[in-house]
Amino acid sequence: MTARVTVTLAIALAFVSVWTGTAGAQERRPPPAESPGALVERARAAYAQGRHQEALEMARRAAVAAPRSVSALLALGAMAEFMGEFDEGYQAYAQAQALAPNDNVTRYRVASFATRIGDYDRALRELDAILGTQPKSMQFFFRWAPAFLQKPLLKRSPALEQFVALQIDILMEKGDVAEARRLARRHAVVDPGRDYCAEANAKKTGGGSPDEVFKAYRLAVLGQPSAADCIWWYGQWLSDEGYMRLGRLMVEEGTRMTSSPENKNSGNRFVRIRLGGPRPVAKRAESLFLIAKQRYLRDGDVEGAGRLFDESLRLSPTFARPYSYKARLALDDGDREGAVRWLRRGVEADPDSWRTWHNLGKVLLAAERWDEAEQALAKTVDLFPDDVGGRLALARALYAQGKWDGYRKQTEYAVGFARGCCGADVVKEPAGFFDKFQRWGPGAVLPPAPDPRVIFGWNQD
Amino acid sequence: MTRGLKRAPATVFTLVTLVAVATLAMPAHALEVYRWIEGATVVYSDQPPQSGGVVLTSLPAREPLPVVTAPDAPPADVPPVEAAPAETAAVPPAPEPDVVLRAGPATVDEILELSGMRSQLPGLVRALGAEYLPPAGQLSEHDTALIGQIVARHFAPARLYAVIRDDFRRRVEQKQLDAMAVWFRSPIGRRVTALEMAASRPEVAPKIEAFAAGLKSSPAPASRLELVQRLDWVTGASHETTELGLSIAGSVARAAAASAPAERRARAGLVERRIEEMRGQMAALVGQNVLAQMLYVYGPLSDAELKEYVDFLASPPGRAYGRAAHSALLRVVREVADRTALEVLRAVPPQRWVSAQKAAGATAPR
Numbered sequence: 166m167t168a169r170v171t172v173t174l175a176i177a178l179a180f181v182s183v184w185t186g187t188a189g190a191q192e193r194r195p196p197p198a199e200s201p202g203a204l205v206e207r208a209r210a211a212y213a214q215g216r217h218q219e220a221l222e223m224a225r226r227a228a229v230a231a232p233r234s235v236s237a238l239l240a241l242g243a244m245a246e247f248m249g250e251f252d253e254g255y256q257a258y259a260q261a262q263a264l265a266p267n268d269n270v271t272r273y274r275v276a277s278f279a280t281r282i283g284d285y286d287r288a289l290r291e292l293d294a295i296l297g298t299q300p301k302s303m304q305f306f307f308r309w310a311p312a313f314l315q316k317p318l319l320k321r322s323p324a325l326e327q328f329v330a331l332q333i334d335i336l337m338e339k340g341d342v343a344e345a346r347r348l349a350r351r352h353a354v355v356d357p358g359r360d361y362c363a364e365a366n367a368k369k370t371g372g373g374s375p376d377e378v379f380k381a382y383r384l385a386v387l388g389q390p391s392a393a394d395c396i397w398w399y400g401q402w403l404s405d406e407g408y409m410r411l412g413r414l415m416v417e418e419g420t421r422m423t424s425s426p427e428n429k430n431s432g433n434r435f436v437r438i439r440l441g442g443p444r445p446v447a448k449r450a451e452s453l454f455l456i457a458k459q460r461y462l463r464d465g466d467v468e469g470a471g472r473l474f475d476e477s478l479r480l481s482p483t484f485a486r487p488y489s490y491k492a493r494l495a496l497d498d499g500d501r502e503g504a505v506r507w508l509r510r511g512v513e514a515d516p517d518s519w520r521t522w523h524n525l526g527k528v529l530l531a532a533e534r535w536d537e538a539e540q541a542l543a544k545t546v547d548l549f550p551d552d553v554g555g556r557l558a559l560a561r562a563l564y565a566q567g568k569w570d571g572y573r574k575q576t577e578y579a580v581g582f583a584r585g586c587c588g589a590d591v592v593k594e595p596a597g598f599f600d601k602f603q604r605w606g607p608g609a610v611l612p613p614a615p616d617p618r619v620i621f622g623w624n625q626d
Numbered sequence: 627m628t629r630g631l632k633r634a635p636a637t638v639f640t641l642v643t644l645v646a647v648a649t650l651a652m653p654a655h656a657l658e659v660y661r662w663i664e665g666a667t668v669v670y671s672d673q674p675p676q677s678g679g680v681v682l683t684s685l686p687a688r689e690p691l692p693v694v695t696a697p698d699a700p701p702a703d704v705p706p707v708e709a710a711p712a713e714t715a716a717v718p719p720a721p722e723p724d725v726v727l728r729a730g731p732a733t734v735d736e737i738l739e740l741s742g743m744r745s746q747l748p749g750l751v752r753a754l755g756a757e758y759l760p761p762a763g764q765l766s767e768h769d770t771a772l773i774g775q776i777v778a779r780h781f782a783p784a785r786l787y788a789v790i791r792d793d794f795r796r797r798v799e800q801k802q803l804d805a806m807a808v809w810f811r812s813p814i815g816r817r818v819t820a821l822e823m824a825a826s827r828p829e830v831a832p833k834i835e836a837f838a839a840g841l842k843s844s845p846a847p848a849s850r851l852e853l854v855q856r857l858d859w860v861t862g863a864s865h866e867t868t869e870l871g872l873s874i875a876g877s878v879a880r881a882a883a884a885s886a887p888a889e890r891r892a893r894a895g896l897v898e899r900r901i902e903e904m905r906g907q908m909a910a911l912v913g914q915n916v917l918a919q920m921l922y923v924y925g926p927l928s929d930a931e932l933k934e935y936v937d938f939l940a941s942p943p944g945r946a947y948g949r950a951a952h953s954a955l956l957r958v959v960r961e962v963a964d965r966t967a968l969e970v971l972r973a974v975p976p977q978r979w980v981s982a983q984k985a986a987g988a989t990a991p992r
Binding site: 467495500601605606 | 894896940945
């Protein structure tokens with residue numbers, strides 16, 4: 166289960182629990198419009214309809230109206246957490262837990278929140294506490310029943326299955342992959358001897374949905390510790406999605422497991438130029454960044470997103486990705502100079518961040534600052550030679566300055582690489598332009614510089 | 627509802643005006659760009675709006691703009707040249723330009739005159755300005771007149787010519803001017819200009835359209851196609867044409883965004899991104915159209931003559947002319963377009979276009 170799915174389910178669970186907890190009362194008579202129950206209900210409806218800010222406001226009002234209502238506090242915690250308002254979420258959960266220290270729904274929510282902010286031990290403790298409330302026989306069965314009994318058990322109980330999945334996710338993020346695998350085997354999440362890696366690769370090449378492919382690679386990581394390539398792909402997929410911590414752990418694990426020196430170099434380079442290298446990102450900063458992206462891209466909430474990006478940078482000043490998003494926000498305002506400034510700050514914070522150099526080069530290119538664009542893009546392709554979009558952009562900057570040989574060299578490389586990996590159509594326009602250049606010499610118009618998505622793990626941000 | 631860009635009463639001119647007019651001279655079936663108001667923004671699409679939409683401008687029913695004349699204005703129209711009944715452009719009579727051919731140092735005015743740019747600028751300017759006019763009957767007479775005045779004030783050929791001439795003068799040295807003059811004064815250079823001018827007559831437009839349609843069943847010979855493709859390559863005609871079209875489209879989009887209430891105003895960068903998204907869509911269609919027009923216009927030339935022209939344009943003076951003329955034209959059109967759109971939407975806010983359209987009922991695209 167992805168962290169994203171976990172969180173969504175957890176929020177749904179929080180709401181469901183609120184529901185079931187108040188169901189009896191609701192059946193008797195509908196709550197008054199401004200009652201805490203009605204406000205929570207409105208918060209739920211707003212959340213379900215994608216009006217997230219409104220959902221948060223409703224949850225806040227519910228918590229104010231009923232400061233001793235666990236359900237209202239959990240609703241507020243869930244929405245605040247979902248919106249990246251972590252201090253507010255933390256406070257709401259803490260109040261809920263103080264009111265109901267033995268409530269398992271509250272514990273579960275706290276565990277999920279703790280995972281999100283990187284407090285893995287706390288998360289595991291909460292889950293252990295939940296298990297500790299079950300009858301001894303059930304605990305024993307859950308812990309020690311053989312795999313062939315575990316499978317039907319989890320199948321019958323989605324809550325239990327989710328519980329196990331969260332435990333595994335926490336262990337993975339914590340970096341204890343061995344324990345995560347042990348748990349996965351114990352609960353028959355993976356079967357011994359099955360080739361999960363081949364299944365994942367088949368899904369990837371067979372056009373499975375991204376979520377299916379992701380889940381398949383996750384199972385490969387859990388079920389086949391020696392499948393270096395699959396572990397690596399999983400890490401690269403996570404990197405594209407913005408999961409810096411787990412992405413790094415997986416790429417490092419894949420790199421450790423591979424026997425090929427070339428792949429080891431490649432893995433080390435990936436960590437250096439894509440995942441911050443010696444500058445690991447705090448989990449809380451990563452979570453804020455991911456939520457900020459959602460608030461910006463999904464909700465169009467520029468102010469909220471900008472604030473969370475700032476907070477993410479305050480926590481991890483060398484985390485490069487938020488700089489690119491701050492630049493994007495500036496571009497949305499038509500402030501190209503502001504965008505350049507953010508990206509320059511990004512490459513100062515992490516001089517090995519290939520994507521930040523790439524983005525800087527593209528913005529300078531759009532501003533027709535050819536010389537500066539050339540420098541930034543030369544650095545880009547130096548860090549990552551197979552960057553097709555970066556090379557085509559560099560080719561354009563060179564062409565604009567009449568540096569024909571450089572243009573030719575960069576275009577040949579980019580077109581050749583893209584054709585080899587991904588088919589001729591990916592670079593059809595630049596290739597067509599290049600053919601004309603070869604036939605007729607320089608033309609009046611600059612070459613196209615598309616930025617195709619060509620390699621798993623090197624996209625987004 | 628309307629197509630934003632469609633046939634204008636002109637077609638290929640000189641190298642530069644060819645670029646501009648090709649945008650407007652696209653056959654109706656070639657590029658359907660619908661433009662309508664949605665909320666506070668102007669939406670451009672190759673599909674009509676599902677909701678019925680609202681007309682911003684409509685070309686077929688509008689009246690041409692009055693041509694503003696000034697003491698130094700170029701002639702409002704070119705002398706009539708008989709259009710050819712044949713498939714391609716007529717072989718023009720021996721060129722008899724108004725300007726006296728000189729042997730001495732060239733001037734900017736002379737180059738712009740000999741290249742045909744000066745004499746064809748009014749037609750181009752009229753066509754561009756007409757993009758802002760509402761279809762007949764859409765708005766009240768008062769609003770229509772108001773918009774007409776604004777457009778006429780900004781898209782004044784004499785003023786635009788003066789800006790282009792000054793810009794050209796700043797960018798081109800005397801040595802380059804003299805080298806350009808060698809071509810433009812030559813018999814072949816004058817013949818090419820005459821062909822371009824002849825094809826710019828409004829009555830030739832249907833012939834070009836028919837010619838372009840005929841290319842599907844009887845395509846041009848490979849050698850000729852290669853030549854016009856190279857002509858497009860060295861001049862950047864298709865690209866510049868797209869740029870001119872985007873200047874007009876973008877000006878309206880920007881102005882509409884700026885006129886929206888602050889809380890609903892699209893952010894500047896997002897508007898630009900939206901305009902950018904149109905580029906690819908427009909470029910492919912414009913490219914095909916420009917090639918068809920070139921095949922028509924230069925049809926009377928032999929391959930050797932056309933090659934001579936292309937070689938000139940690919941030479942340093944030819945490139946210098948292309949660069950200077952293109953950038954001057956684009957710059958002035960962009961500036962004027964932005965000012966015009968802002969003033970038009972300030973005078974007649976989008977809401978008035980919307981309510982006028984609603985009152986009239988949605989019209990089918992024309």
